[in-house]
Each structure stands twice: as C-alpha cells, then as structure tokens.
Amino acid sequence: MGSLPRPPDLLQMLEAAETGGKIDAAELEDRITQAICDIVEAQRAAGVDIVNDGENSKTSYTLYIQDRLNGVGPVPPEKERPKTAQHADLMEHPDLVELMASKTVGLSWFDRMAPPAAIGPVSYGDMAPLQRDLDNLTAVCEALGVQEAFMNSASPGVLTKFVPNMHYASEDAYIEALSEALRPEYEAITQAGFILQIDAPDLGSARHNQYQDLDEAAFLKIAARNVEALNHATRNIAPDRMRMHICWGNYEGPHTHDIAFASLHPVVMQARPAGLLIEGANPAHAHEYEDLKTLGLPDEKVLLPGVIDTTTNFVENHRLVAQRIEKWADAVGRERVIASTDCGFATFAGPNNPVAPTVVWSKLRALSQGAALASEALW
Numbered sequence: 001m002g003s004l005p006r007p008p009d010l011l012q013m014l015e016a017a018e019t020g021g022k023i024d025a026a027e028l029e030d031r032i033t034q035a036i037c038d039i040v041e042a043q044r045a046a047g048v049d050i051v052n053d054g055e056n057s058k059t060s061y062t063l064y065i066q067d068r069l070n071g072v073g074p075v076p077p078e079k080e081r082p083k084t085a086q087h088a089d090l091m092e093h094p095d096l097v098e099l100m101a102s103k104t105v106g107l108s109w110f111d112r113m114a115p116p117a118a119i120g121p122v123s124y125g126d127m128a129p130l131q132r133d134l135d136n137l138t139a140v141c142e143a144l145g146v147q148e149a150f151m152n153s154a155s156p157g158v159l160t161k162f163v164p165n166m167h168y169a170s171e172d173a174y175i176e177a178l179s180e181a182l183r184p185e186y187e188a189i190t191q192a193g194f195i196l197q198i199d200a201p202d203l204g205s206a207r208h209n210q211y212q213d214l215d216e217a218a219f220l221k222i223a224a225r226n227v228e229a230l231n232h233a234t235r236n237i238a239p240d241r242m243r244m245h246i247c248w249g250n251y252e253g254p255h256t257h258d259i260a261f262a263s264l265h266p267v268v269m270q271a272r273p274a275g276l277l278i279e280g281a282n283p284a285h286a287h288e289y290e291d292l293k294t295l296g297l298p299d300e301k302v303l304l305p306g307v308i309d310t311t312t313n314f315v316e317n318h319r320l321v322a323q324r325i326e327k328w329a330d331a332v333g334r335e336r337v338i339a340s341t342d343c344g345f346a347t348f349a350g351p352n353n354p355v356a357p358t359v360v361w362s363k364l365r366a367l368s369q370g371a372a373l374a375s376e377a378l379w
Contacts, residue, residue, distance in 0.1 A: 001245060001277065001306070001310070001340055001341045001342070001343050001344050001345075002052060002054075002055055002061060002152045002197065002199065002245070002343075002344040003054060003055040003058075003061060003152075003344030003345060003346040003347055004039050004042075004043075004054030004055070004056070004344070004345055004346055004360065005054075005345060005346050005353070005357035005360055006035065006054070006056050006346060006349055007031075007035055007038075009031070010031050010032065010035050010056065011349055011350065011351075013027075013028050013031055014028075014059055014349050015349070015350075018059055029132065032056060032057045032132070032136065033136050033139075035054075035056040035057075036053045036054070036056050036057065036133075036136045036137060036140060037136075037139075037140045037143075039053065039054035039056055040052075040053065040054075040137070040140045040141070040144060040146065040149075041140075041144065042361060043364070044144060044146070046361050046364040046365045046367075046368060047364070047365060047367070047368025047369065047371075047372075048364055048367070048368060049147075049148070049368075050148045050149065050150060050195075050338070051141070051146055051148075051149050051150075052137070052149055052150050052151060052152065052197070053133060053136065053137045053151065054346070055152055055344070055346070057129070057132065057133050057136070058349070059348070059349045060162075060347060060348045060349060061152055061154060061199050061344065061347060062154045062158055062159060062161075062162035062163065062199075063115060063116065063162060063163070064129075064154075065154055065159065065163060066116040066163070067126065067129050068124065068125060068126055068127075068129055068130060068185065069122050069123065069124060069125055069181055070120070070121070070122065070123045070124070070125040070181075071118055071119065071120035071121045071122035071123065071167065071181075072116050072117070072118055072119070072122060072163055073116055073117075073119050073120075074114055074116060074117075074119075075114070075116075075117050075119070075166065076119065079166065081115065081117055081164065081166075082117070082164040082165075082166070084161055084164075084209055084210050085209055085210070085212055085213075086209065087205075087208055087209050087249060087251070087253060087257070088208040088209065088212045088257040089208060089253050089254040089255055089256045089257045089258075090253055090254075092254070092256070093253075093254060096253065096254070100252075100253075115162065115163075116163055117163060117164050117165070117166045118163055118164065118165050118166055118167050118168070118174060119166050119167055120167055121167065121177065122167075122174075122177050122178060122181040123177075123180075123181050124181050124182070124183075124184040124185060127184070127188070130185055130188055130189075131188075133151065134151070134188065134189070134192040134194070137149060137151060137192075137194065138192060138193070148195065149194050149195070150194055150195035150196070150197045150243065151189045151192075151194045151195075151196065151197065152197045152198075152199055153182065153185050153186060153189060153196060153197070153198055153199070154182070154198075154199055155198050155199060155200035155202060155226065155230055155244075156175050156178035156179045156182055156226065156229045156230060156233060157175065157200060157202030157203065157206070157222075157223075157226030157229065157230070158199060158200060158201055158202040158206075159178055160174060160175060160178070160202070160210070161202065161206060161209075161210045172225065175225065175226065175229045176229065178229070179229040179230070179232045179233040180232075180233065182233050183233045183234075183236075186198070186233055186234055186237060187236055187237060190237050190238075190241045190242070195241060195242065195243055195275070196234075196237065196241060196242045196243070196273075197242075197243050197244070197245060197275075197277075198230060198234075198242065198243070198244045198245070198273060199245050200226070200230065200244055200245060200246050200271075201245075201246060201247045201248075201249065202223070202226050203223050203226065203227070203246045203264060203267070203268060204246045204247050204248045204249075204258070204259065204264065205247060205248045205249035205258075206219075206222075206223075207219050207257075207258070207259040208248075208249075208257035208258060208259070209249070212257070216259065216263060219259070220263065220264075220267055223264065223267045223268075224267050224270070227267055227268070227270050227271045230244075230271060230272070231270070231271065231272045234272050234273070235272075237272075239272050239273060239274040239300060240274045240300075242272065242273035242274060242275065243273050243274070243275025243276070243277060243304060244268075244271055244273040244275065244276055244277065245277040245278075245343070246264070246268060246276075246277070246278055247278075247279050247342065247343050248279060248282065248284065248285065250310055250311060250342070250343035250344065250347050251311060251354075252311040252312060252354060254284075255282065255283075255284035255285075256284070258284055258285070260288070260291070261278060261285060261288045261291055261292075262288070262291040262295060265291070265292075265295050269297075269298055269301070274300055274301050274302060275301070275302050275303075275304055275338070276297075276301055276302070276303055276304065277304040277305075277306070277340055278303070278304075278305055278306065279305075279306045279342040279343065280305035280306045280307055280324060280328060280342070281306045281307055281308055281309040281316070281324065281341075281342045282306070282309065282342050286324070289305070289327045289328050289330075289331040290331070292328075292331045292332055293330070293331035293332075296332075297332045297333075297336065301336075302336045302337070302338060303328060303332050303336055303337055303338070304337075304338045304339075304340040305324070305325075305328045305337065305339070305340060306340050306341050306342030306343070307321050307324040307325055307328075307339050307340070307341075307367065307370065308321065308340075308341040308342065308363050308364070308366065308367045309341075309342055309363075310341050310342045310343045310344065310345050310354075310355060311342075311343075311354050311355070312354065312355070313354070313355055313356060313359045315359060315362045315363055315366055316363065316366050316367075316370070317366065318366050318369035318370040318373055319370070319373065320370070321339070321366055321367060321369070321370020321371070321373075321374070322370040322371075322373035322374040322377065324370075325337060325339050325370060325371060325374035325378075326374050326377060326378060329374070329378055334378045334379070339367060339370065339371040339374070340367075341363070341364075341367065345360045
C-alpha cells in the first residue's frame with residue numbers, strides 16, 4: 001500500500017534532520033538510497049510484484065510536503081495551530097484510549113515534532129527531494145528488473161487536516177490552491193514511469209474526525225469537492241497511470257462511526273484514477289464486497305482491496321487471504337482485482353507503528369502466497 005518499516009538508524013537521522021539536529025546531509029542521502037534499495041529487494045523477496053520505495057525518505061505520507069511546498073512552515077509563535085477532533089469512535093471509549101496510550105512506545109510523531117501549517121500562498125517549490133526519490137526508485141527497479149512500481153503522494157484533501165489552513169480565506173480556496181500546487185509532483189511521478197498512488201483518507205476517515213460535526217450529506221459534498229480538486233490536479237495524467245487509496249483510519253479501534261463504502265461509492269467513482277484501493281481486511285469493512293457486487297465498478301476501473309490487516313500482529317493464513325481475494329473477484333471480476341494491504345505499515349516515522357517490522361514481512365509473504373492460491377483457484 002505504501003509505507004514500510006524504516007531502519008532504526010535511518011529513523012534517528014530523519015528525526016534529527018526534522019528537529020534541526022546535527023546531521024551530515026550527504027550521509028543522510030546515502031542512507032536513504034541504501035534503505036530504498038533494501039526495501040525494494042525485501043518486497044521482491046516476500047513475493048510482492050508491484051513495489052514502491054516504502055516511503056523510506058519521508059517522515060510521513062503527508063508531512064513530507066513541508067520540504068516541497070512554498071507557503072508551508074512552522075506555526076508562528078503568536079498563533080495556535082488549528083486542532084482536529086479525536087476519532088469519534090475512540091471518544092466513546094475512553095478506556096480504550098487509555099489502553100492505547102499505555103501501549104505506546106515513546107512519544108507520537110506529533111508530540112515529538114512541530115507539525116506545519118499553510119502560513120502563506122502554497123505552490124510547489126523544491127523539486128530536489130522528489131527527484132531524489134524518483135532517481136532512487138528508478139535505479140533499484142532497473143537493477144532488479146522490476147516491471148511495475150508506484151510512488152505515493154498526498155491528496156489535496158488530506159492536507160487540509162495535516163497541514164491546516166492558516167492563510168486562505170476559506171477551506172475551498174485552500175484546497176483549490178493545493179490542487180494546483182501538487183500538480184507538478186503528480187505529473188513528475190508518472191513522467192518518471194511510475195504509477196502515481198494518491199493517498200486520500202479524506203474521503204473516508206475524515207468523516208469521523210475532521211468533519212464529524214457534519215451530517216452525512218454535508219460530508220459527501222466536501223468529499224465531492226475534494227474529488228473535483230484531485231481531478232483538476234491530475235487532468236494531464238492518464239487514469240490508468242494512477243491509483244487512489246481511501247481508508248477509514250489506519251488504527252485498531254471500534255470503527256463504529258465509519259461512513260459506509262456504499263455511501264461513498266457515487267463520489268469515489270467520479271475520481272479519475274483507474275485503480276481504487278480500499279480496506280477489505282478491516283473487520284468493519286470486510287463485508288463490503290457485497291455492496292460492490294450490487295453497486296458495480298465502472299468499466300475503466302480496477303480494484304485493489306486490502307486482504308491483509310495493517311494494525312495487528314496476527315499473520316493471516318494464506319488460505320484466508322485467498323478466500324478474501326476470491327470474494328472480491330466474485331464481486332467485480334477476476335481480471336479486475338489486485339491483492340493489496342489495507343493501508344501502510346509505517347504511517348509515521350517513529351517507534352509507534354503497531355506492527356513489528358519482522359511481522360510485516362511475514363504478512364506480505366502471506367499476501368503473495370494467498371494471491372498465488374487464489375489465482376490457481378480462479379484460473
């Protein structure tokens with residue numbers, strides 16, 4: 001899906017760079033290059049066909065943008081960063097929140113860092129970090145003979161939460177500006193020969209955190225606005241060179257306030273990317289293959305359902321993985337399913353990701369074994 005465990009020494013270097021610590025820039029560049037090489041090799045060894053760089057150069061799938069966009073920076077000392085409400089499902093279970101806090105190793109990324117905000121007009125600035133990522137992934141794919149790879153990029157909508165607006169007169173104006181600001185990154189990824197994966201949890205999880213005070217109809221209008229912004233930003237890219245990930249929050253919780261995929265279906269299907277990645281292992285959404293069987297999938301789209309959970313250390317049996325794949329294949333057609341994970345395994349750089357690194361690779365091996373078993377059954 002995207003993020004994969006970063007080596008401990010690289011984590012230390014990334015954090016030092018983020019917090020203004022002493023770091024040798026050339027040494028960091030070399031370590032990132034090696035980490036990306038290692039992570040692609042590890043994916044191949046686990047049986048993963050469509051690889052990525054594991055987001056190993058990034059601090060997270062959203063906050064990396066502070067190194068690339070003009071107008072994004074630290075919140076001025078005299079101002080307070082806008083806050084986003086806790087997930088609505090967790091607020092109903094304070095004992096769970098307490099339990100989760102007791103299991104946390106160290107401080108969270110947001111506690112250790114000073115997350116950025118939009119404090120001026122946003123536009124794409126420094127292309128060097130992106131070019132480094134493109135060059136690193138290109139080199140390792142060529143060396144290993146990889147046939148298909150993707151690279152992640154944040155959606156305009158998700159940045160309204162993680163990089164809140166402190167400059168524009170309205171959120172609509174902000175997302176319009178983000179749409180144009182992110183376009184160079186989207187286009188550069190596809191021009192380099194990679195599939196662009198747009199991470200858009202704003203179409204799912206934002207319903208029960210960022211916009212939990214709205215009713216469903218009002219939220220769906222915001223989701224439609226965000227899709228329109230995304231379509232504008234990707235207007236020069238062929239749909240079959242893109243995939244879009246939506247999720248309901250990559251955390252182990254009740255998920256009792258998640259919006260149903262059936263409600264999102266009319267909006268999500270208007271997005272230009274041909275590939276759609278959705279959670280299919282999450283127990284709150286694993287049943288929704290039935291809805292897709294009824295609602296259908298537009299002819300030009302393919303489905304990448306998650307059949308591996310990314311929030312627990314259970315390793316799925318390969319037979320269960322195959323069963324899950326076959327259900328989705330029955331819903332939309334066997335030629336239109338690519339087995340995936342629910343989300344990333346290392347959403348934020350740090351020690352707080354729930355799945356142990358060695359377990360990640362066991363899960364990915366189960367994914368490839370289950371896909372092989374399903375393919376044998378389906379064909």
